[in-house]
Amino acid sequence: MRRIAAITVGFLVLFGMTSPAWACGGLVNPNGTVSLLRTSTFVGYVDGVEHYVTSFEFAGGGAEFGSIIPLPGVPTKVERAGDWTLQRLVQEVAPPVRDLVLEQAAGAANFDSAKVLLETRIDALDITILEGGGDEVGRWAKENGFALTPDAPEILDFYAARSPIFMAARFDPSAAAEDDQSVGDGTPIHLTIPTPNPWVPLRILTLGVGERSLVEADVFLLTEGRPQMLPEPVIREDDGMILERSVEASKLLLSDLRSDKGMDWIPASDMWFSYLRINTKAGDLSHDLAIEARGIGQPSPVAAGLVAPGVSASSFPEIESQSAEGGALLWLVLGIGIAAGSIWWMGRPWSASD
Secondary structure: OOEEEOOOOHHHHHHOOOOOOOOOOOEEOOOOOOEEEEEEEEEEEEOOEEEEEEEEEEOOOOOOEEEEEEEOOOOOEEEEOOOOHHHHHHHHHOOOOOOOOOOOOOOOOOOOOOEEEEEEEEOOEEEEEEEOOHHHHHHHHHHOOOOOOOOHHHHHHHHHOOOOEEEEEEEOHHHHHHOOOOOOOEEEEEEEEEOOOOEEOOHHHHOOOOOOOEEEEEEEEEEOOOOEEEOOOEOOOOOEEEEEEEEEOOHHHHHHHHOOOOOOOOOOOOOEEEEEEEEEEHHHOOOOEEEEOOOOOOOOOOOOOOOOOOOOHHHOHHHHOOOOOOOOOEEEEEEEOHHHHHEEOOOOOOOOOO
């Protein structure tokens, strides 16, 4: 079975360290000269603002590649993130030397073409924040030199129905050469996003990989209390969405994270650390992960991608059985493997009607 890497960071690739969900994978463009090794993401949520940190690793070659990630809202700031936050979080569940240690938004909108909300360059990455429906975002990709896998229209529509905001990132190898960027070097990106509640996009990991392919991903949570999640994770299982760790976050972890560039918004104490491992076939991963961030309600089945916007949560009895516990402060870390579907492939046929 083809294994798709959905998590970890370039640091692990360079130094041969192991992580809990590690496999080779990445995007290779048609001439095979460029591959994006993997992308890791950290999302923190506090006071109605999401802090989204992700890193793109350069794997060499002379061609361009691109990536797209669904977002819960419009960023107010896009900037370079800290240098080692993501590595520090991976170390929390796979320490190399010592025990070190990281809503549902607007409904679907109709657009003639995707609207560019923000453009910026960070190192060798050209970042574009887009607003539009699935067809419009796909058309924008084609007009900008990219094409999508055949399943892309359905998956883009799946996300656009809940939030029509996407981040597209294009890597410029000539700029990397000018900046002396080496193979394995990462570019961490930090987005600040006001949003009512965060959610973790999981179905995007299945883009273009085939139903029988194995999707592996890690999700890290930091909350003020034990978080509520939908779908509810399993415990002591080998397949599915598995809750591997649920403990009080150490002060060392929080202190380390706070000391990285731009990460001083992380609380210094009183946080709960959870680690979930995604290990499932792509054909079985048709949902996202919804989290109730304030502890005053239940996770949204719409945010989880289980129902379309406008469908009542009462249609899902399993939601009522979940505990009302959960913190007002939520932090997410998720790895998005490029081969698992967050990447737009160049040179692949665009199957949707123009």
